[in-house]
Amino acid sequence: MKEELITLETAVLARKKGFKEPQLYFYVGGKLSWKTDNSRCNNSHKYETAAPSQSLLQRWLREEHKIQIQITPVWENDVMKWRESDGFGHKTYEEALGESLQQSLKLIPDDNNQRNS
Secondary structure, rough: OHHHHHHHOHHHHHHHOOOOOOEEEEEEEOEEEEEEOOOEEEEOOOEEEEEEEEHHHHHHHHHOOOOOOOOOOEOOOOOEEOOOOOOOOOOOHHHHHHHHHHHOOOOOOOOOOOOOO
């Protein structure tokens, strides 16, 4: 079992919205990478985009922007699926959370300091 990192698309959105928490993992050139020294990616470098876990980004949305995300299990044809607030069925909790994170980020105005980064 491991923490699910956000996708590149979600990472780009989070950067535009002002996410600056230092992270070990990051995207560079569209590929996931990680810091091998004691430094962390905090979205201050133009070519690196921080890749936090889904749970950390969810917490950031809750604490910094007062956005709550709720994922609910539902049954469809004897198969349990996960539904986020928009009501789409997903095979896994992580898929539903990933979609909710993207939709939640779209509610936040862009951070003017990140537009040109």
